[in-house]
Each structure stands twice: as C-alpha cells, then as structure tokens.
Amino acid sequence: MILRLEMPPELVLRSQEMKQADAASIAAGIPGIELMRRAGGAVAKAAAEMLTKEAKVVVAAGPGQNGGDGFVVATLLVRQGHRVSLGLLGNVERLSGDAALAAKDWKGPVEAAEDLPFPEADLIVDALFGTGIARDLYGSARAAVERMNASGRPILAVDLPSGIDGDTGRVRGVAVRAMRTVTFAARKPCHLLMPGRAFSGDVEVADIGITSKTLAASGGKLFANAPSLWLDKLPRPELSSHKYDRGHTLVVSGGATRTGAARLAARAALRIGSGLVTVASPPEALGVNAAQLTAVMLRGCDGPEGLHHILQDVRLNALVLGPALGVHSGTRAMVAVAAHARRSLVLDADALTSFEDLASELHQAFHYAPTVLTPHDGEFKRLFNGHPDILDPESKIERAHRAAVYTGAVVVLKGPDTVIASPDGRAAINENGTPYLGTAGTGDTLCGIIAGLMAQGMPPFEAASAGVWIHAEAGASFGPGLIAEDLAELVPGVLRKLLN
Numbered sequence: 001m002i003l004r005l006e007m008p009p010e011l012v013l014r015s016q017e018m019k020q021a022d023a024a025s026i027a028a029g030i031p032g033i034e035l036m037r038r039a040g041g042a043v044a045k046a047a048a049e050m051l052t053k054e055a056k057v058v059v060a061a062g063p064g065q066n067g068g069d070g071f072v073v074a075t076l077l078v079r080q081g082h083r084v085s086l087g088l089l090g091n092v093e094r095l096s097g098d099a100a101l102a103a104k105d106w107k108g109p110v111e112a113a114e115d116l117p118f119p120e121a122d123l124i125v126d127a128l129f130g131t132g133i134a135r136d137l138y139g140s141a142r143a144a145v146e147r148m149n150a151s152g153r154p155i156l157a158v159d160l161p162s163g164i165d166g167d168t169g170r171v172r173g174v175a176v177r178a179m180r181t182v183t184f185a186a187r188k189p190c191h192l193l194m195p196g197r198a199f200s201g202d203v204e205v206a207d208i209g210i211t212s213k214t215l216a217a218s219g220g221k222l223f224a225n226a227p228s229l230w231l232d233k234l235p236r237p238e239l240s241s242h243k244y245d246r247g248h249t250l251v252v253s254g255g256a257t258r259t260g261a262a263r264l265a266a267r268a269a270l271r272i273g274s275g276l277v278t279v280a281s282p283p284e285a286l287g288v289n290a291a292q293l294t295a296v297m298l299r300g301c302d303g304p305e306g307l308h309h310i311l312q313d314v315r316l317n318a319l320v321l322g323p324a325l326g327v328h329s330g331t332r333a334m335v336a337v338a339a340h341a342r343r344s345l346v347l348d349a350d351a352l353t354s355f356e357d358l359a360s361e362l363h364q365a366f367h368y369a370p371t372v373l374t375p376h377d378g379e380f381k382r383l384f385n386g387h388p389d390i391l392d393p394e395s396k397i398e399r400a401h402r403a404a405v406y407t408g409a410v411v412v413l414k415g416p417d418t419v420i421a422s423p424d425g426r427a428a429i430n431e432n433g434t435p436y437l438g439t440a441g442t443g444d445t446l447c448g449i450i451a452g453l454m455a456q457g458m459p460p461f462e463a464a465s466a467g468v469w470i471h472a473e474a475g476a477s478f479g480p481g482l483i484a485e486d487l488a489e490l491v492p493g494v495l496r497k498l499l500n
C-alpha cells in the first residue's frame, strides 16, 4: 500500500448525491451528453488497455443512462478497430435523454442483451445498470447477468457491476462479477462495502470534469478511510513532551481466567503512544496480570466502586471497557461509572453485550465524553435488538450512523468493510484490512489503539478512523499466520510510515 499523505480526504458519493453532482455540472455548462461521452471514453480507454488489436468485445447495455455509456463505449471501440457486438435490454425507441443521443451514434446492429455471444468475447463490457437500479433483477435482465458470469470471460463494469446496489453494496438478486470497474468522478459506497467491493474487481475513478467543489457540495460527509482523513490530527510528540503529556490509558481486566484481552488492549495502547497505560485488575487476577506485565502498570480494581475510586486520578484520561469483562449488571455499572467520569472511552465486547435489550440505557449516554463503540455485527444486533429503526436499514453506513446518533458515540461497526460513523453525520469506510485479522483477540487490540490515540488528545472520529486503519495496515503487513499478539508489535512500523 502506498501512503498518499498529501491527498485531500477521498469523498465517496451516494447515488442521489452523484445525481446532484451530475445535475450541478450540467447546470454549470457541461452538457449531459458530454459527461456521458467522457464517461464512455474513460471506459473505452480502460477496455483498450485490456485488449489486443481486433479483439472481440461484447457490450451489454441497459435501458437507462448506464446503457447510454455502453453505446458510447461500443462506438469508440469500433472506431479503434475492434469487433463489437452490442445488445440492449429493451428496445432502442424506449431509450431517453442522453442515452437516446448516444444510441444514435451507434451504427451497428442492436441485439437482445440476453442473447449476446458472451462466451466468444475477449472482453465483456457491462453497461446494464448503474446507480439507477430500482429493484431486484428478474427475467431477461437476470438471464443476461447469469449468462455473462457463466461465460467466464473478463468483464469490465461501467460505473458499478450491474445488480449491485450503489448505496449498500448489496446484491439485488444476481450481480455481475467484474474484473475491473470504471466509475466516474468519485467512488460509490458499493465499491467499498461488501459484497459489492468483491464484485467490483479493481476500481478506477475517471475524471469526467465534475469539479471537486461540486462533489463536496453534493456529498461531503462520507469518506474512504485513509490517512488523508486524519493524518493532520495524528499525535506527534513535541520535543518537550514527557509521558504525562501523552495521556494515560486505563484498561479494565476480566477475572483470573479472562485477563488476556485487557493485556492485548493495554500493550496496543502503549505501542500507539499513550504515555502511560494501566491495567485495572480484579483482586483475584492481580497475580496473573502481574506475572505478564512489564511497561504496563497494574492496579487492583474491585468492580464499579473500585473503578470510581481509580478515576479520582484525573490524569487517567482514556478507558477501555468490555473485553472479557463478563456479561452482567456489574459491567453495566462500570460503563455508567466511566460515562459519568467523562473520560475518553472505548466500549467493546461484553460492555456492549451487557446492554442486550437495555440499549435504552445508552440513549444519549455519551454526549458528554468522547466515546467510541466497537461492535462487530453480532454485538451490534444484540445491542440494538428491539430497535428496528437502527437495525433495519440495508446500508451498513446508515445503521452505524443511526446507532451513533442514538448513543451520542462514534460507532465502529467492524467487519471486512468496517464503517466508522460519527453522530455529526461523518462516516468513513475502511478498505485496507485482511481476512487474517479474523482471529481471536484482534478486536481487543483495536480497542487499545483507539483509546491510546484518544489519550493523546485525538478526537474520537479521527481516533477511531486512524485506529481502524493502522490496525488493518498492521494486520495486512503481516498476512498469513497473524495472531493478535503480533498486532501491537507491528504498529510502530505503520506509525513510522505515517509520521516520517
């Protein structure tokens, strides 16, 4: 992964926002057909890179403007000397707007999309549906997609793979499995969210003349998670810094047989730069924790009262609660103590599951202190069980956002496509992870990284986004055989790249 540190944050636009950006560009003087020609031109260029001379290209065009792009691509590839078959879903007379104009330039025959000779193609161009998909595919649309996939030939998708929902990344019945996708002006959520990301192949963003100002005015709150989003807020120790300037993170440990999670989080907090880190341990686990901690400090902590007592020390400015704490009322009471103490807080695992059916106790609970919740899907469902307004949206971004608004916390909804959502409407989608992160204890490490960043003064949305990215980058740099213990040790290498 190449770090592009000076880049502005990369905006991701939803279908409606993209439509608005198209309309604003047209109003500003770029005719719609010109945008379509540029879009088709970019796809034709990508196609040409994948083709040898006089190759056989099969273009499948849909009934909307995505199909219009397909007509432009077909026309350009014929001019370049390729043998092109074009098929349409529906008939040419029913095309409208710019797609109808683009179709006029096409001088070849128009076949039925579902009957195209896909198996004979050197390259298939998928221009069936883009951002305008409105329902699940059936009938001839479904047949065309199934035949395209069954051919085993390489597929280049126009804007997004047909059948994928642009905003959610969900498969609408069936979807094209593309080798490569050329999209326009900005990536759409489906290029980053699963399963759309997997269907998109390599994604390239073509500049079709829509300015970054227009894009920002049309969207502006959804980002691809990358250093450009938070690097300016990543803590760097000053020449004069001492450890107390770099924050003090407290991680609460589980009982005698459940202490590993806290130590994983604590070590990660130390590695990310928290000046001091303390594990708060139940009395019966002090021995086992003491035997395995060195730079991390240790204190006895007997339940919620013990935590309240420890937090009288105002230098303890960030907390991790949840990993291996146990699912019970005592854990809920500790969350209440922590929220009341108004320190930076990361809640994970049992601290979330302990509120199963009791999410209303967390309603607006975190408005007063920087708080990050880090549920995986299962924890999220348990936590918001009985809150269909939060659980039901098909978009992972929307679910995370609603949970953030409900609780007042930044929500990190984990997975291969982790979404970080702030109550203020900002959200980021992470994409630099690796499936090797799916191993016991990596979530505990993530908590420690985020808390350690907040301990150093990083605001919660940026700390969560940076933490998720650094964690994923560390995991990806190791790859096969990764275990949670490796992660904290890989953090310095990632930090070195970011801070140098």
Ligand SMILES: NC(=O)C1=CN([C@@H]2O[C@H](COP(=O)(O)OP(=O)(O)OC[C@H]3O[C@@H](n4cnc5c(N)ncnc54)[C@H](O)[C@@H]3O)[C@@H](O)[C@H]2O)[C@@H](O)CC1
Binding pocket: 019, 022, 023, 032, 035, 036, 037, 039, 062, 063, 064, 065, 066, 067, 068, 069, 098, 128, 129, 130, 131, 132, 133, 134, 135, 136, 137, 138, 141, 158, 159, 160, 184
């Ligand atoms: N000026 C613009 O707005 C530009 C638009 N562009 C292209 O336009 C696309 C968006 O165009 P549209 O909004 O027309 O949307 P689409 O072309 O993605 O699809 C809409 C069409 O498909 C039909 N449809 C939707 N779901 C269906 C289903 N399940 N089964 C059968 N038919 C279905 C709709 O009735 C409509 O005719 C973008 O993805 C992009 O490729 C580009 O040309 C760039 C410029």
Ligand SMILES: Nc1ncnc2c1ncn2[C@@H]1O[C@H](COP(=O)(O)OP(=O)(O)O)[C@@H](O)[C@H]1O
Binding pocket: 349, 376, 414, 415, 416, 417, 418, 433, 434, 435, 436, 437, 438, 439, 440, 441, 442, 443, 444, 445, 446, 471
């Ligand atoms: N397929 C995947 N690709 C990328 N990241 C993944 C994948 N599967 C899991 N992860 C990441 O691994 C971590 C697992 O956390 P979690 O489920 O809480 O595990 P644990 O409770 O064992 O610590 C999360 O950061 C998650 O985003």
Ligand SMILES: [K+]
Binding pocket: 066, 126, 127, 128, 129, 130, 157, 158, 159, 160, 161, 162
């Ligand atoms: K498409």
